[in-house]
Amino acid sequence: MSAKKIAIIGGGNLGSAIAQGLLKSGFSKAGDITVTKRNTSTLKELREAGVRIETDNDIAIREAEIIVVALKPYNVREVLQEFRGSFDPAKHILISVVTGVSIDDLEHVVPGMPVVRAMPNTAIAIQESITCIAHKHATEEQIRYIKTMFDQLGATVSIDEKLMDAATVLGACGIAYALRYIRANIQGGIEIGFDVRTASLIAAQTVKGAAELLIRENRHPEEEIDKVTTPKGCTIAGLNEMEHQGFSSSLIKGITASYNKIVKD
Ligand SMILES: NC(=O)C1=CN([C@@H]2O[C@H](COP(=O)(O)OP(=O)(O)OC[C@H]3O[C@@H](n4cnc5c(N)ncnc54)[C@H](O)[C@@H]3O)[C@@H](O)[C@H]2O)C=CC1
Numbered sequence: 001m002s003a004k005k006i007a008i009i010g011g012g013n014l015g016s017a018i019a020q021g022l023l024k025s026g027f028s029k030a031g032d033i034t035v036t037k038r039n040t041s042t043l044k045e046l047r048e049a050g051v052r053i054e055t056d057n058d059i060a061i062r063e064a065e066i067i068v069v070a071l072k073p074y075n076v077r078e079v080l081q082e083f084r085g086s087f088d089p090a091k092h093i094l095i096s097v098v099t100g101v102s103i104d105d106l107e108h109v110v111p112g113m114p115v116v117r118a119m120p121n122t123a124i125a126i127q128e129s130i131t132c133i134a135h136k137h138a139t140e141e142q143i144r145y146i147k148t149m150f151d152q153l154g155a156t157v158s159i160d161e162k163l164m165d166a167a168t169v170l171g172a173c174g175i176a177y178a179l180r181y182i183r184a185n186i187q188g189g190i191e192i193g194f195d196v197r198t199a200s201l202i203a204a205q206t207v208k209g210a211a212e213l214l215i216r217e218n219r220h221p222e223e224e225i226d227k228v229t230t231p232k233g234c235t236i237a238g239l240n241e242m243e244h245q246g247f248s249s250s251l252i253k254g255i256t257a258s259y260n261k262i263v264k265d
């Protein structure tokens with residue numbers, strides 16, 4: 001599969017993370033990646049790594065083959081509308097990572113361009129994203145290319161577009177939920193005697209180990225929990241207290257609150 005030139009329109013948190021992942025994975029050479037932003041001062045590290053930094057979206061789009069749109073939901077239509085003339089359906093593949101804006105909406109703004117929606121998370125910077133992909137009119141060949149690209153940046157799963165908002169919550173917002181869980185563990189760890197660095201390492205590596213048990217061994221969480229909960233032991237005492245305080249319930253309510261925020265906005 002020959003390497004294609006990639007333009008990332010909107011070099012903010014996610015756009016920059018995608019560029020970092022592309023570089024780290026070796027999927028793209030630095031010179032084949034262009035990142036656009038109006039104020040480019042925050043993109044110093046990418047520039048130093050050889051990534052092309054542009055303020056002109058027209059140039060970036062025309063010179064690339066893959067266009068990743070990483071703009072905010074409130075200005076994506078306006079910006080794409082402005083640059084609709086820069087797109088060439090015979091040359092370009094358009095990928096939107098924008099939350100809550102449908103394929104139909106975007107294809108309406110840029111007529112003739114099939115749009116693929118992708119929902120990665122910020123761990124894409126270190127090739128550890130889960131990226132959900134949905135499409136309607138893209139060709140098999142285009143989808144194969146996009147999947148190969150995101151496979152280099154973590155794991156990918158193809159979903160129906162109607163699940164894209166749910167994917168945003170579980171996968172993209174999920175990074176923040178998981179980090180807050182780890183932070184709470186660090187706070188607890190300090191209270192029971194660890195310094196912050198040691199508590200952070202133990203908490204983060206423990207979460208990584210738990211996740212790997214599910215991913216690598218394909219286990220169900222409760223099967224693994226059963227192995228830890230010694231009868232009359234400290235694990236079940238702690239777990240039950242967490243549940244009395246609404247642990248699982250608070251997470252489920254948080255997930256549905258995030259979801260409702262997307263679908264009601
Ligand atoms: N941050 C995250 O973890 C995730 C974000 N998303 C979605 O990705 C999109 C981007 O999110 P973030 O990176 O967090 O937002 P952000 O605000 O950090 O990035 C957007 C960037 O677009 C730039 N921009 C605005 N107008 C522009 C223009 N005309 N041309 C070029 N650049 C322009 C802004 O300066 C900003 O740097 C949003 O739609 C968000 O919902 C999706 C998954 C995860």
Ligand SMILES: O=C(O)[C@@H]1CCC=N1
Nearest residue numbers: 099168169172173174
């Ligand atoms: O909070 C947000 O709206 C975006 C979407 C997913 C992650 N960040």
